[in-house]
Amino acid sequence: MAKTIMTVDDSASVRQMVSFTLKNEGHTVIEAVDGKDALGKLKGQVDMIITDLNMPNMDGIELIKQVRAQAAYKFIPIIMLTTESQAEKKQDGKAAGATGWIVKPFKPEQLLAVVNKVLR
DSSP states (O other): OOOEEEEEOOOHHHHHHHHHHHTTTTTTEESSSSHHHHHHHSSOOEEEEESSSSOOOSOOOHHHHHTTTTTGGGGGGGEESSSSOOOOHHHHHOOOOOOOOESSEEHHHHHHHHHHHTOO
């Protein structure tokens, strides 16, 4: 059940690791370097977004708010993948519309477990 997943992170190494993990499972991956880049690439069929919180130009919270404002993407799963683990930050993410939260560093199997869970 291959899906199209967008990964948004200003760190090339994190994008590569997420992409590699997802592509190994047969998913198609669209990479974006920040929220602004992600919005520009958000055309057509995207089944899920995995985004960092702290990025230049547009952070993950603002990205989620703008994605949720578009009718086509109102209900797609959005996972925060970030070094932030404070309850306050998680609450901000949830309020913006994040579906889940994974703290970096992450294990590939942990990422896949969350992806598979929310894409069912």
